[in-house]
Amino acid sequence: MTEFPNLSRRGFLTRTAAVGGALTVPGLLAACSKTDAGASGEGSTLDKLKKQGYVRVAYANEAPYGYEEGGELKGEAPTLHREIFKALGVDELRPAFSEWDGLIPGLQAGKYDVISAGMAIVPERCERALFSEPEFISPTALMVKRGNPRKLTDLASVKEAGVTVGVMSGAVEKNYATAAGVSEDRIKTLQKPQDGADAVKGGRIDAFLLTGISLNWLARNNPGLQVTDSFVPELDGVAQYSPGGAVFRQGSEDLRDAFNRELKKITSDPARYVQLIGEYGFGEDTIPPADLKTAELCKG
Known part of the structure; x- marks a missing residue:
């Protein structure tokens, strides 16, 4: 059986609203009962x-x-x-x-x-x-300038090209990058996803490393950037599926x-x-x- 890690991928993103699809919500912030629906009484x-x-x-x-x-x-x-x-x-x-x-x-x-x-x-x-x-x-991906001028596909290509990659502060992506052999001086720490997008646009980094899910969402509001195909990084030989x-x-x-x-x-x-x-x-x-x-x- 495949071995899978137990890493939290959800502790570092900012908890902000954004745009998207649709479920009607009657009384969004209405108070809720503290009764446990399954704690007592008959039936499941x-x-x-x-x-x-x-x-x-x-x-x-x-x-x-x-x-x-x-x-x-x-x-x-x-x-x-x-x-x-x-x-x-x-x-x-x-x-x-x-x-x-x-x-x-x-x-x-x-x-x-x-x-x-x-x-x-x-x-x-x-x-x-x-x-x-x-x-x-949550497979990982790279955000790069449109056209992907450095032809980056994964962390092995980042290491080979000797480019600079951005990661979120406190996130697991830095571990992925160092495990792939990317040198510390080629890894830049950023505070928010938008900071990563801005750094790629401004040429301060060549790529921004995050989950493909989050990067694809970020790309919607950042023209001139694109997201590579997702890939699954490894730590100590274990695939990081998150x-x-x-x-x-x-x-x-x-x-x-x-x-x-x-x-x-x-x-x-x-x-x-x-x-x-x-x-x-x-x-x-x-x-x-x-x-x-x-x-x-x-x-x-």
Whole structure:
């Protein structure tokens, strides 16, 4: 079986809203009950959601994963989750905003039923909540000037060309670059994704290293730049897939398992997967490998 890492890919991006696709949100910031839908009483968690006709979801306002714009909840996770819950007989998503570090505590407190924020599957989070199987992986890419004048394709080509590459402060991409043999003096640290785009445009760096998902989104508002095909970097010989998924409260195994059955139908159908969330920068290269399993990711 393939070995997969357990790295958080989602701790360094700024939590800002952006533009994109569409789910109507009635009363975005309405207060939520703290009652655990599956903690007591008769019936499963899913049965209770079917009966009430909605599921309470939390998002962190981070494009393109889950964010609000103009009274609508948009992004990869809400779009995918809406499709899955409809198939399960629950027609409505009722969203609540949370800061990133409040997502799991809010779930544990019963403020919502599911986290719809593209959260990375890592062992320390698995100890506190239930994760779905991966919804996506986050392969890496390079942002370069249009035409890709240095003909860069991956970190090996960056090293060979002797060019300067930018990485986000505190992000794992610096580790990827050094592991590939890029010298420290050829790695520049930046604070925000837009800083990376501006540095490429201004010629201060030759390429900006980040997930393909985030770079494709960034490229929409930065003409004159392009994103290379994604690639999967390695650390100590282990492929860095950086998967994310939906998150459920402990004790809601029935809901997670039902969700997983519907999720598999989507991730097993590339055309449907891309049709649903392609507008947010997700494509066939972000579909999780069939043998990438949450149970293994949670072991660490």
